[in-house]
Amino acid sequence: MNDILPSSVRTPLGRRNLLKAGSLAGLGIGATSLLSACSDAAAQEEANLYKRGPIKLDLDNAENPFGVDGAVPLDVTIFKGGYSDEYATEGHQVLYRNKFPEAEIIHVGTEQISEVVRPRFRSYSPPDILMNAGGERMEMDQLVRDGELTDLSVLLQAPSVDDPGITVGETLREGVVEAGQVGSGKEVWGLPYDFAGYGVWYSQTLFQQNGWTVPTTWTEFMALCAEIKSSGMAPWTYQGKFPYYMLDPIITLAVRHGGRDVMTRFEEDWGSGAWSDDSVEMAVESWAEFVSAGYVLEGTSSMTHLDAQDAWLQGEAAFIPCGSWLENEEKDDVPADFEMGFLPIPALEGSAAPDLVQGTPGEHYVVPKYANNPAGALEYLRIMLSAAGTTAWANHTSSLNVVRGVSFETDRPGVSALRPYLEDDKNLYKNTMEVEHGTFVQQTLFPEINALMRGDRTASQFLSNVKRAL
Template identity: 35%
Template sequence: MGSTSEQHGQEGLGRRDLIKRSAAIGLISVPTMGFLSACATGGGGDEKDNKNGGGKTTEKNPLGVKKGAPLEAFIFKGGLGDQYAKDAEADYKKTYGAAVKHTGTQQVGPKLTPRFAGGNPPDVIDNSGADHLDMNKLSSQGQLQDLNVLLDAGSLDDPKKKVRELIHPATLEKGKHDDAFDVLYYAFTIYGTWYSKKLLDDKGWEYPKTLDEMVKLCGDIKKAGIAPWTYPGKYPYYVHFNLFAQIAKIGGMDKWIAIDNLEDGAWTDNDAVKQVVEFYEELAAKKYFLEGSQGLTHIQSQTKWNQNKAVFLPNGSWVENESAPTTPEGYQMSVGELFDGGSGDAMPHGSLRAEPSEPFIVPKGGKNPVGGMELLRIMLSKKHAQNFAKKVKSLTCVQGATEGMTLSPGLDSASKVFEAAGENLISIQLQEWYPALTDEKLGGLTGQLLTGDIKAAEWIKKAQAECDKVKKDDSIKKFKRSS
């Protein structure tokens, strides 16, 4: 509503992104995260945040945007496209009589790395996709605008209500680097197991409630001549959307937070890790994945899924928009909640991974950072939150913005499981804080697990070792969460 969502590129490019997302795992020719981290920045930003753009501060212009001040926006053009941003930019242009330069791209990092180094970044960036900028590095170097200025401004719909009052609390938490709120995750993504309700209904199958029921159903599906699962084997970290959350559901958020915090033995001393990774080992051993999945991109796996060559797909709620070109009419795209591991699960049935995605940042070094924040304020209006839902079939971080709207099948399903989950929501920081670890290192291990090249015990041992390496690497900034 996204992974971001992390979000994703077109054919041949994966999510980051991680979130997005969401770096790719080295199977495509892109700069490595290490390269982007090393040369994305050219030193610290301004000592003071930009709090006024030189214009008169009024109720309608709380940030003080200067009339006629040009704006430059760099928007990731992947699974969500970029028209929603263009629509908001048009309102900025109309309101302030200013020229807006828009760039829609899948190459955010490569195109903006030299600009940050040169001290001339754009005013606002949707930093998603496989080739994203290293936000942790940018934040630690003081190059990102603290968006508390935006949060404390009056909202577009009701100037008496601050922007922060309209945003989902998880968004306010996820966008922090230490004490600064410098990343606005605009979308809200539902991650899970996606399927065609029509296919299940036609075959008389029910979406499973437990891991054991899923294994049993996979046997019935295979007997019917259909592959139970597919996944984008070129970017196997997509499987982490489910795998990580399933561990948290069974073992509890406290134990998952230990993993996020790179604590000693967080993987090897967690029974839920063993249960979930062994579940995927069993799926692989019984050949419950579509043959050839290991060579598919995310687009190709979604196409196979749309063609009913496989029943289940691990993904985020951007998938409805991204796979629209190949989704047949009446497909009834749906998403299911996480599976129960047993009676001892730490979280109840109906628990769900749902969290902010699609990260927007405002560089301090841009020519018009206040204009960049104003564009975000426009995007956070009900008008543009609903426009986003209509155009890309995803929710934003604006609470209740889609009430009364007629939703597409996938978005309607995602909204229902989100509502049913209540407070039983799971958020994962590991992929946001350490994308090279999760997407390249752990993703590579997951790829081997799903092809049967390694067993669960080896996956767990090596995953712990990779996390330990990151923990001991002083060149990597560490983050810590308490909840």
């Protein structure tokens, strides 16, 4: 692994930065004063100077369809969250270096995506490839509006690594391309890589010890939560500082009740029409009643994801919502007598589609418009989607990705319980509102969700506030 650089923030001193540094040093001006010293017009002029044209696709060159110069460094920034980033440093980047031995790979693994990357976007020196995810990500809809991204359609048209007779796009699961589109255009601004399932996690050991039955309906769930509370344990916690984790329990409860049409209305009528849906109102009201019953662990709203998950592992709460990365994220902290279990959010009585589970492509990779090595970035993505790239992901994360037919062996009980839901497409729906409406979701919806879960909003107040802000 000596040919893979450590996970530290290193911005390459390319030609554009070298020119800046030299000219500023001669004037006695520090590099940190660059943005304040330059006018917007000058900055735009510089951006235009280094703007790359569209990548040309050579269909006759299946080995190197983007014409990568193997001597040019590749600058990679990855969200180091629940899946960590060893799948990249010990997998994808090794595969890239095997193909381009001279290429220096500059790797940054961080949870603070926006803090680390935003200044680089502003100075027209972004990484070549960015895995834009996590609670501190940059919002996709804003990046698209600002014209900061490269259309990845050319990647989908390229021959796949393993079979040049089919395109990269043809290797992907249904709905993956759409999950990378923002707005009504056909451009593909992001490539989701993870295929995550969402639901509720619990300790199988705890349930066996107490004789508790895993609930399948909301009525059973509420009755069990009352029993759990009476035992002295909180029924529920969630990752309070990141209310994203409560989005699935609310929306899936609504989608299960009203069927796929509920999600379709969110996709086609994001305005008050979708938020006035009867099933959405019932889901919000159900969670408001849940909070009023005192079923949420005290202090949850101020917990980080790790705080809440640790409290759950230590037996302070019986249930926690999360995606399929949970078991991997906590693999080093799970008590010896704790065997994870998974269940979809229990359905409301009278639900039209009680078996639906959210299975959504996520962890979006993007290629910034002003990337120094966009051809290398596209080839990196093509390698990620190969059989070897997919195997590297599965071996390190025990999770599915967006490539069709992915399979892997695992002895993790939680993932084993979740996987059957993800392998049956007829019971899956996807939720891409965070991609399509990320700014609104972050600035309005998530604070309202936290207020609802603290008991500071009634269901009516929550819905009114959300609709008023649209």
